[in-house]
Amino acid sequence: MSSHGYEGGRLNLPFVGIATFGKNPYVADWDAIDADVAVLGAPFDFGTQFRAGARFGPRAIREASTLFSFGHGGAYDFEDDIVYLPAGGCRIVDLGDADIVHTDTRTSHANIAHGVRKCLDAGALPVVLGGDHSVNIPCIAAFEEDCARNGPIHVVQIDAHLDFVDERHGVRYGHGNPMRRAAERGYVSGLTQIGIRNVSSTAKEGYDDARAMGSDILSVRQARRLGTAGLLERIPAGGRLYLTIDIDGFDPSIAPGTGTPSHGGFLYYEVLELLDGLARRGSVVGVDLVEVAPDYDHSGTTAILAAQVLMNLIGRILHHRP
Numbered sequence: 001m002s003s004h005g006y007e008g009g010r011l012n013l014p015f016v017g018i019a020t021f022g023k024n025p026y027v028a029d030w031d032a033i034d035a036d037v038a039v040l041g042a043p044f045d046f047g048t049q050f051r052a053g054a055r056f057g058p059r060a061i062r063e064a065s066t067l068f069s070f071g072h073g074g075a076y077d078f079e080d081d082i083v084y085l086p087a088g089g090c091r092i093v094d095l096g097d098a099d100i101v102h103t104d105t106r107t108s109h110a111n112i113a114h115g116v117r118k119c120l121d122a123g124a125l126p127v128v129l130g131g132d133h134s135v136n137i138p139c140i141a142a143f144e145e146d147c148a149r150n151g152p153i154h155v156v157q158i159d160a161h162l163d164f165v166d167e168r169h170g171v172r173y174g175h176g177n178p179m180r181r182a183a184e185r186g187y188v189s190g191l192t193q194i195g196i197r198n199v200s201s202t203a204k205e206g207y208d209d210a211r212a213m214g215s216d217i218l219s220v221r222q223a224r225r226l227g228t229a230g231l232l233e234r235i236p237a238g239g240r241l242y243l244t245i246d247i248d249g250f251d252p253s254i255a256p257g258t259g260t261p262s263h264g265g266f267l268y269y270e271v272l273e274l275l276d277g278l279a280r281r282g283s284v285v286g287v288d289l290v291e292v293a294p295d296y297d298h299s300g301t302t303a304i305l306a307a308q309v310l311m312n313l314i315g316r317i318l319h320h321r322p
């Protein structure tokens with residue numbers, strides 16, 4: 001059942017039916033992906049250092065995404081005068097979730113990477129629903145062959161935390177490590193880390209290392225002073241962009257449902273305008289949205305924010321694609 005329709009004479013309101021992402025078709029056979037966008041759940045949260053629960057993020061985001069599945073022929077934005085996600089004009093599928101093996105980070109991460117590779121092999125944009133931020137590690141790992149063929153990627157991270165810890169007590173694949181692991185990849189040409197604030201697991205040397213390894217680090221207040229246009233100018237134009245969105249980059253007043261909330265975060269339009277600009281500035285080749293933890297999301301507003309951001313981002317990526 002597609003998101004667009006009255007097929008079969010059904011009204012198919014958002015609260016009716018099976019909660020795939022945007023009520024788009026579920027594709028169980030990962031060797032038969034025929035789509036522009038493939039959504040993959042990564043319900044893994046063993047990488048957390050504070051409150052766990054992001055393993056239920058994919059389900060919460062899928063459920064919330066049904067709110068944006070009204071079958072009115074696409075998503076008309078009157079300000080932009082654009083119909084995003086036009087009926088018949090974009091193919092989005094939901095692959096379900098990567099298999100997670102409790103206590104086994106390496107196997108679980110390998111299973112996530114496998115799913116992302118299947119998306120890339122099929123020519124579909126991977127959109128991964130976390131899970132904690134460690135799931136970005138297998139997502140970036142999965143781009144190795146793709147980058148050998150098509151060139152490097154620049155990573156844009158929206159997050160309260162730098163996530164640039166190298167190793168502590170032997171831990172290298174937790175949710176405080178992913179941007180360090182990304183920066184180590186030869187095919188990651190650089191990182192822009194936006195929204196960074198407050199204390200986190202990354203100590204001062206992590207910030208020094210990040211800058212030495214090619215990161216541009218911006219706090220919420222610095223990003224606001226630059227404005228969207230100034231921010232975009234600092235990101236390479238015309239290149240391949242990978243976007244990793246930690247929901248805690250947003251302010252906890254609008255995104256309380258996360259493991260490590262940090263006050264002083266972004267509001268919706270600050271991020272949407274940046275994402276819209278990125279979709280125009282470069283070629284977005286991969287997306288993950290992480291750290292939605294529904295147990296702390298008593299009104300469901302965090303999951304709705306995540307779904308709304310993703311729906312609007314996907315619509316803009318497809319619309320601005322050359």
Ligand SMILES: [Mn+2]
Binds near residue numbers: 133159161163175246
């Ligand atoms: Mn993070």
